[in-house]
Amino acid sequence: MLGNYFKIAIRNLLKHRGYTLINILGLVAGLACCILILLYVLDELRFDAFHAKAGRIFRVVEVRSTPDRGDQHNARSVAPLGPAIEAEFPEVAASVRMLQLFRVTMQFRGNRFYEGDYLLSEPSFFKIFDFEFLRGNPETALAEPRSVVLTEAAARKYFGEEDPLGNTLRAEAFGDLKVTAILKDLPPNSHLHFSMLISFGSMEHINWWAPFLNEWNPNYRTVITYLLLQEPAAAPALAAKLPAFLSKHRGEADWPLKDLYLQPLRDIHFRSGHIAFERNHNQGEIAYIYIFSAIALLIVLIAGINYMNLAAARALNRAREVGVRKVVGASRFQLAGQFLSESLLLVALAFLLALFVVELVLPFFNAFVGKQITLGQALQPEAIFTFLGLTVLVGLLSGSYPAFFLSRLQAVRVLKGGAEKLTRISNLRRALVVLQFILSVVMMIAALVVYQQMNYVRNKHLGFDREHLMVIDINSNNVRRHAETMKAEMRRNPAVLAVSVTNRVPGDWKNIATIDALPGDAPSSTAHTMYLLAVDREFVETYGVRLAAGENFSGRGGDSLSVLINEAAARALGWENPLGKEIRIPRADLEGGGSSKADFRARVIGVVEDFHFKSLYEKIEPLVLAWQDNPFDRIDYFSVKVRGTNLAATLDFLREIGERFDPDHPFEYNFLDERLNDFYRRDQKLGQLFGIAALLAIFIACMGLFGLAAFMAGQRTKEIGIRKALGATVASLIALLSKDFAKLVLIANLIAWPLAWYVMNRWLEDFAYRIEIGWWVFALAGALALLIALLTVSYQAIKAALANPVEALRYE
Amino acid sequence: MIRLKNIFKYYSNKFVKTYVLQDNSLEIREGEFVTIMGPSGAGKSTLLHIMGMLDSPSSGEYYFYGEPVHRLGEKQRTELHKRRIGFVFQxxxxxxxxxxxxxxxxxxLYQKVKAGERKSMVAEILDRFHMxxxxxxxxxxxxxxxxxxxxxxRALIIQPKLILADEPTGNLNSRQGEEIMQVFKQLNEAGTTIVQVTHSERNAAYSERIIHLLDGRIVEDAPVSLVGVAGE
Structure with missing residues (x-):
């Protein structure tokens, strides 16, 4: 029976090649797109799943709360926490601490590199996590102080062809590290990522670190702690006991701890956007998984609708077959089965082709999403299951309407030749076309709005000049000491317009120090949290920041008792005229140059106009510009304003100066505007994705429309013949035939506009600074959809209108 | 075999009811060869379709081998017709x-006959028709x-009790038509009941009984010998 169905199906497909092509093309496009997105989603969902005990692993997260900034989630905890929990709670099977520190240089013979991608950890690391060992023993690899475990790639980088095992790696700050094991390169979907693991004990000889490793002082939160529980269900009960446990150890200090909770390992990748100080490689966003999945579903839906429409259009040709089959004894059920198996066959065929297409575009896709997905490795049981399910679902869904519709035809009537009258374009099919165009228009508008916002973000004046600003890292104290000399040397080159040194640069706000600040005479409880930039006299000039009032640092001494503030800070402090006022910064407890524990007091000498030192997702917050020599933070970057021409030569000139003052470290630089653009990369990709999806959607929808138009033209052959015989012009006939479809697209627009308006406004709300969606966006998307639709329909309309009327009427 | 009682068939739209069949009663016994004749639009085909369960009457009763067809659901009717009735169309x-x-x-296939059996049945009928x-x-x-x-x-392969033929020779030349009628004759002699609709007096002559329809009513129902056949 099935064989018979398939035979008929294949012969039918071959007989009507045009339809088959349209149908299969639409399905292939839709399915390929859907498969790609599913591969991405599945890959994301597999994050951290390779750990055998993944379900029992938790990360400790702390929540603090301050009136200014609300809840702050923090992945770091005090160092004694993990061992104490493990000792006191029997439901905890193991704990491990990880410490990530500043970059150091590492060296084996001539191979010297900066290494920032390392972690310090304990032997229990390998009890909890499953990273594959190529050589060495997981039990002992991190047991001794100054042991190091390398990944394959790191081993190759430092040791080349030599055997790393038992060799030593010389590391700045740590001394000679003995290589005890080699790991297979980490799987790409691991939130923990490192090129080497150094044993925790290696810190012990660094005296000034002792308090950070042993004290419960809440300011010494240094390590990331993971727990392995006996069973996952124990987590909530354990978390409930933690606050009491903490206050027992920390005493009743007045620190603003609000909560301590256990984050499941499998949540870390997706649900950590709000957690600071974490280590999270290739962090994901669960919202994007939802958006992607929705787009995949929509596109498949559109392709499915298309199939339905085309199949219904073909009903005319199939009606007689249905009649004959009914006469020789087919039941409705059997006929429905035939059409369903036919659509399943077609979808399966399209699916195989789609896999082929996917294989072709996968490299581009990988580059786009920054993954290394391969079809071979992606086809694991759950993926195969999903894809089979998808094929069957699409097959059944798209076959359901023809199956239902065609099997209902009455044998007698179709055999008499009345099928034309029986298969009008039903309202359902009109609704399907409308739905397709709604989806297409919404995606088009989404793509346009994202594009516009990204354009706005790229071109908005940030309050400072971001063009041709080169940022050079300061990696040694020697450079720090000679910064002024270096600035003077750099300026000798006429291509260098200005040079400034700062602790951080705009855009780097996640690492910008925050301080509490208040008017000199106000009580400490009224303090505001503000960002602190340590700058020099040239900062204002280099960045093109404008002074709203007062003056710049003098550069002649005495500057360390002065500060500049931005307008937001003036507002926060409630000062109409801040000039000459005293600002107080209560406790200087931040790491850095000074050791003073007394309050810091300085006079406001100037106010700068607000500039965006954060991304445009965030409002401009209060900022204090302190002198470069201050008790809070030290300088870390040169910012060099250069001429846009002959950059290579300027770069060589600057590199020479950098390497002369710091021969031990590689010269590091980047361009500020590129770094600022990184903030928006994800949304830029989202915009591109919408664009591609919109193109696909409209392409597929038009194929459906094409089929529908062919059907309709066929149906109205007689009407057209009569009209022509009565003297209708070709143009009027084309208009007649196109009118119906134009109406459908217009209705789709009316529904799509408010929908898109709502959705895109929700998206824009993420940005503190955003565009208004202009009416022309809607008009443009609508006009495009209409134009494309009419072009599609016009082919059929013109063909029908040009046909010889005698031909049309002879059939009667 | 077939008993029709007070069969009506009409189509209605908003304004008018168009009667195709009006109050027809009829009995056909097993082994008969019946011809339905009448001008275009008289309702011949509709009557045939009702007998074949492809269409149902608007009112009236239909018994097939004593089964009240008018009370059966679509599924049961399909079951009945696909095992007992073969159709031949113009x-x-x-x-x-x-x-x-x-x-x-x-x-x-629709009777779920096994593959092996299917093969031999098709082979047998192909032989019989020299095809x-x-x-x-x-x-x-x-x-x-x-x-x-x-x-x-194809109609015969299910070994039907009844063959319904709607102008079976309408598209054929006279020699071909003759052949087909010969086949019907032989089938009838072998015991198959045949009801045909035709305009052709020649074809009607092969049957035993002629029913004349006019404007949806049976106006005459008599053996061929009594009616006589024009032109012979």
Whole structure:
């Protein structure tokens, strides 16, 4: 029976090649797109799943709360926490601490590199996590102080062809590290990522670190702690006991701890956007998984609708077959089965082709999403299951309407030749076309709005000049000491317009120090949290920041008792005229140059106009510009304003100066505007994705429309013949035939506009600074959809209108 | 075998009811060869379709082997007609995408006959109609007469008790038509009940009984010997 169905199906497909092509093309496009997105989603969902005990692993997260900034989630905890929990709670099977520190240089013979991608950890690391060992023993690899475990790639980088095992790696700050094991390169979907693991004990000889490793002082939160529980269900009960446990150890200090909770390992990748100080490689966003999945579903839906429409259009040709089959004894059920198996066959065929297409575009896709997905490795049981399910679902869904519709035809009537009258374009099919165009228009508008916002973000004046600003890292104290000399040397080159040194640069706000600040005479409880930039006299000039009032640092001494503030800070402090006022910064407890524990007091000498030192997702917050020599933070970057021409030569000139003052470290630089653009990369990709999806959607929808138009033209052959015989012009006939479809697209627009308006406004709300969606966006998307639709329909309309009327009427 | 009581068939739209059949009662016994005649639009085909359960009457009763067809659901009716009734149409109605062999096989598929059995049944009927050499051809590759022969073979493959033929020779030349009627004659002699609709007096002459329809009513129902056949 099935064989018979398939035979008929294949012969039918071959007989009507045009339809088959349209149908299969639409399905292939839709399915390929859907498969790609599913591969991405599945890959994301597999994050951290390779750990055998993944379900029992938790990360400790702390929540603090301050009136200014609300809840702050923090992945770091005090160092004694993990061992104490493990000792006191029997439901905890193991704990491990990880410490990530500043970059150091590492060296084996001539191979010297900066290494920032390392972690310090304990032997229990390998009890909890499953990273594959190529050589060495997981039990002992991190047991001794100054042991190091390398990944394959790191081993190759430092040791080349030599055997790393038992060799030593010389590391700045740590001394000679003995290589005890080699790991297979980490799987790409691991939130923990490192090129080497150094044993925790290696810190012990660094005296000034002792308090950070042993004290419960809440300011010494240094390590990331993971727990392995006996069973996952124990987590909530354990978390409930933690606050009491903490206050027992920390005493009743007045620190603003609000909560301590256990984050499941499998949540870390997706649900950590709000957690600071974490280590999270290739962090994901669960919202994007939802958006992607929705787009995949929509596109498949559109392709499915298309199939339905085309199949219904073909009903005319199939009606007689249905009649004959009914006469020789087919039941409705059997006929429905035939059409369903036919659509399943077609979808399966399209699916195989789609896999082929996917294989072709996968490299581009990988580059786009920054993954290394391969079809071979992606086809694991759950993926195969999903894809089979998808094929069957699409097959059944798209076959359901023809199956239902065609099997209902009455044998007698179709055999008499009345099928034309029986298969009008039903309202359902009109609704399907409308739905397709709604989806297409919404995606088009989404793509346009994202594009516009990204354009706005790229071109908005940030309050400072971001063009041709080169940022050079300061990696040694020697450079720090000679910064002024270096600035003077750099300026000798006429291509260098200005040079400034700062602790951080705009855009780097996640690492910008925050301080509490208040008017000199106000009580400490009224303090505001503000960002602190340590700058020099040239900062204002280099960045093109404008002074709203007062003056710049003098550069002649005495500057360390002065500060500049931005307008937001003036507002926060409630000062109409801040000039000459005293600002107080209560406790200087931040790491850095000074050791003073007394309050810091300085006079406001100037106010700068607000500039965006954060991304445009965030409002401009209060900022204090302190002198470069201050008790809070030290300088870390040169910012060099250069001429846009002959950059290579300027770069060589600057590199020479950098390497002369710091021969031990590689010269590091980047361009500020590129770094600022990184903030928006994800949304830029989202915009591109919408664009591609919109193109696909409209392409597929038009194929459906094409089929529908062919059907309709066929149906109205007689009407057209009569009209022509009565003297209708070709143009009027084309208009007649196109009118119906134009109406459908217009209705789709009316529904799509408010929908898109709502959705895109929700998206824009993420940005503190955003565009208004202009009416022309809607008009443009609508006009495009209409134009494309009419072009599609016009082919059929013109063909029908040009046909010889005698031909049309002879059939009667 | 067939008993129709007060059969009406009408189509209605908003304003008018159009009667196709009006109050017809009729009995056909097993083994009869009946011809339905009448001018175009008299309701011949509709009557035939009602007998074949492809259409249902608007009112009236229909008993097939004593079964009240008018009270059966669509599923039961399909079950009944697919085992007992074979159809032959003026325009053959073979499925274009299937070969002769596959066309003949189709009814058996719907009766869930096993593959082996299907094969021998199709082979047997192909032999009987001398079409074995044409079994792999598609309908368009056959002449009209051959197509109709294939269609009759398809109708016969289920070994029906009743054959309903709607102008079976309408599209054929006279020689081909003659052949087809000969086949019907033999079938009837072997015990199959046949009801045909035709305009042709010559074809009617093959039957035993002629029913005349006019404007939806049976106006005459008599054995061929009494009616006589014009032109012979």
């Amino acid at each position: 325009s053959y109605h073979l499925i274009d995408e299937l070969t002769v062999y596959e066309n003949l096989e189709t009814p058996l 074995a050499a044409k079994k792999d051809l598609f309908p368009q590759q056959l002449s009209g007469g051959q197509q109709q022969l294939a269609a009759i073979a």
